[in-house]
Amino acid sequence: MNILFASPEVVPFAKTGGLADVAGSLPVALKQLGHDVRVITPKYKVTDGKTFHLTPVVESLDVPISNRMETCSILEGTLGDAVPVYFIKNDNYYHRDHLYGDSQGDYPDNAERFIYFSRSILEACKAVNFAPDILHCNDWQTGLAPVYLRKIYQNEPVFARTASVYTVHNLGYQGLFWHYDMHLTGLGWDLFTPNGLEYYGKINLMKGGLLWADLISTVSQKYSEEIQTKEYGHGLEGVLQFRSADLYGIINGVDYSLWNPETDPHIVQNYSVDDLSGKLACKRDLLKEFGLPVNDSWPVLAMISRLDDQKGFDLVAEIVDTLMNMRQNLYFLILGTGHERYHKLFSHIAEKYPKKFGVRLEFNAKLAHKIEAGADMFLMPSRYEPCGLNQIYSLRYGTVPIVRATGGLNDTIKTFQPNANKGAGLGTGIKFNAYKAENLLSAIKNGLKAYKEKKSWEALMIRGMQEDFSWSASAKEYEKLYKKAYEKVHR
Incomplete structure (x- = not known):
């Protein structure tokens, strides 16, 4: 034609x-x-x-x-x-x-x-x-x-x-x-x-x-x-x-020639679905990039986004203190620019929790690749999202998406079912439905709980890495x- x-x-x-x-x-x-x-x-x-x-x-x-x-x-x-x-x-x-x-x-x-x-x-x-x-x-x-x-x-x-x-x-x-x-x-x-x-x-x-x-x-x-x-x-x-x-x-x-942990020139160590060992090196490198102390056992939760309400930052603002004070320690990293009130809020949170929270108020392509490779979970709690791309990049990098079930986020992420398939598990990420802060917090807690089960978590990562959203x-x-x-x- x-x-x-x-x-x-x-x-x-x-x-x-x-x-x-x-x-x-x-x-x-x-x-x-x-x-x-x-x-x-x-x-x-x-x-x-x-x-x-x-x-x-x-x-x-x-x-x-x-x-x-x-x-x-x-x-x-x-x-x-x-x-x-x-x-x-x-x-x-x-x-x-x-x-x-x-x-x-x-x-x-x-x-x-x-x-x-x-x-x-x-x-x-x-x-x-x-x-x-x-x-x-x-x-x-x-x-x-x-x-x-x-x-x-x-x-x-x-x-x-x-x-x-x-x-x-x-x-x-x-x-x-x-x-x-x-x-x-x-x-x-x-x-x-x-x-x-x-x-x-x-x-x-x-x-x-x-x-x-x-x-x-x-x-x-x-x-x-x-x-x-x-x-x-x-x-x-x-x-x-x-x-x-x-x-x-x-x-x-998505263009897998640009977003592929096996060949990505921006990350400290390449890795693949057959050899995940490089992901830990990427995690350590990412934490150093944000000036945070490195603890391998703490999961890294990350966002790369325009900072505004459409992307769910009003929900994030409601729960960020709760996340930072939970019994289970975690890192939370944010990259992006947007509304001035979020610039001020997250700058304040970074000062308040200097060992757990990192923010970069900029667009930085190289750092975006480092985040996809080094994070354990990627957060996209959008109010609406026609398609979305970062959740697809995250799948390929073995970074488990936590998303609201809207638009393309719903269509590209399969709900994690840890006990299905004779205990082997099904799904590629964690989803929540209602646009409420408590639902977002519950989804993150489900992610943190799943992260503790190392064998099941690795299987979840691998299923995501095997998805194909090529052009x-x-x-x-x-x-x-x-x-x-x-x-x-x-x-």
Whole structure:
């Protein structure tokens, strides 16, 4: 199939979040399945043309915005060994220090910037003469592309056989803008209705993708169910219920060439499912990194996360003193940045418990690898989590996840049952359901209890290390989804 993958950010060219990782990996995995895959993304200031060997393929392309034309050019680079990437270059829109905003907030013209990008996706196909079977759009920044496909470009020869797929990576970010920006779309005010792009008096760009794409996906089966409820739907649960027959959940893959204890260059000693001896060396190295005294018998509980309520830090704040004062000693390590109140709280806790608690208020990729390798348990008590990746990394490193049963955390972690399977045990991690501090504390206590049973604990580690969440498996699921979308359009 001919597949055009549209994303506002792509690793290694530009990144603010997990979408960029998906966009940098899934197209490569689809290419390996034999498809002609191409990627399209804006050319940001951070994307250095010389570093990535970008070459011009279209010198000048007029793209409609409102009642005028804005000119861009198209550059081409390569993802992996052989996936072409088209960059929409318009310096007025994209040559800025950040992708979506700065310390003052979102850029005030984000509506115009990404309405333009959505329209340029379709115009670029015509300009480079690429006829996609599948147009795969991602998040609010590309939400209007499926609308343009159906409303304006449907009868163009290059799109005669094109079906669209729209993926929601986080429903919390919808691309909401005031209604005066509607003229920028060029779609006409007849689409500014509750059955169209209108959302409580504003334009909702994500709603466009949800209503006009042929099929919709999100990044776990559980999350696809959750977002149809008021609790998780962020006001779009009615739209998602309306499209429920066309809504699918596919777990993100991970890049095991980067996250693998057998080959990881960032850890003090490599180890494998067949030889776990290096994990103790990694634990000792991690504790020294945090300036904590080393006691091999104390388990290490760790978190790598943005410090905010969505990630469960309001629950952690309630129980952290209890954890530090329990009869069973443990270390608790946190890496990340976020809300100032958590910066202050955890800095205070580190001073209060200098031999047990460590915090680094930063983003540090090397230390993240050391934590995955050196910790015994990894904590993810999220309020909601569309997919999550760290729990999958933790499995591969033999670091037992303790997670709330939401979204991708629920779908990727199998509940630990120590007495099942004739006493050999089943499962890969510990889960809790209700979003309450006492439930989180109980889950951690269950982990500490299990940690004491060394033989059972090692079996739990090994089961996790044997799980496979590689992109090749996820790509095959997307391949099935593309075929369904194509058949829906052509039946």
